[in-house]
Amino acid sequence: MTDAQTRAPHGGVTATTDPTTGEVEASALFGTTPERLFRAITTKEICTWWVRPGVFNTEDWSGDVREGGRWAAAGIGGGQPYQLEGEFVTVEDPRRLAQTWTPVGAPFEPALLTYDLTPQPGGVHLTLRHSGLPNADVCEKTRAGWETSLARLQEIIAAEKE
Template identity: 75%
Template structure:
């Protein structure tokens, strides 16, 4: 029997503020989940089947360190970049986020990891996105990506 809470992900958007919030509970430790957020393991779960697929990730995991990701989205290559703003392992991670070369202010991604009786709750707040369309695409992407990460972590328990 499958534990239904393992696959519960909530993701909402506020297009007026340019914010997305997503959360999910994972049956693992904060350390394990923090590792999934800050290593090349991202390439295994940061996906939205048929829409985007992250194929490369690099990161200098320290405050002020740079990160980058690349893949295919909508049939076209994409590249993202940013800077690690806050690292409080294994509780919090904050980073800036923008498409490489885009003439926009970077968005901010805040990842809070909170231990609970049932595992670890990960809450993502992606703020400063430029428009309603990007907000909705980002919301859907975080939803599918967190479901995929739950599947990977659940399989480790099998």
């Protein structure tokens, strides 16, 4: 990413932000199968890992996981209720998922969230790109959110092997 700010890895997650393009990129390795990881990003299981203690907590998620299908999430963020919604743009189970991302009521254009899952020895490499974010502040908050959320998902996946 050009002019990106790189942050120290959190739980093996690397996340960068490029406020000039409104993009966040995060990557992590998961010791599981692409099918298992795809399920984690396309079911209500999201509620267990879309969390950042003291900042946001996803309490509900629903989705019609097909191209053109809708999704919605709700929870508490910054002490206030929040709602997100969007549409699935690309669904290539278990390799790729792209969806629009819109905070309900926010004056922003929809952002695009893309997950790419690449099998490799010992697991799956996940690259997440969240693009179309409106400003540097939103980019930084989004980077921090994805960093901690993906670290939480790594913990959940690792605990399944124990």
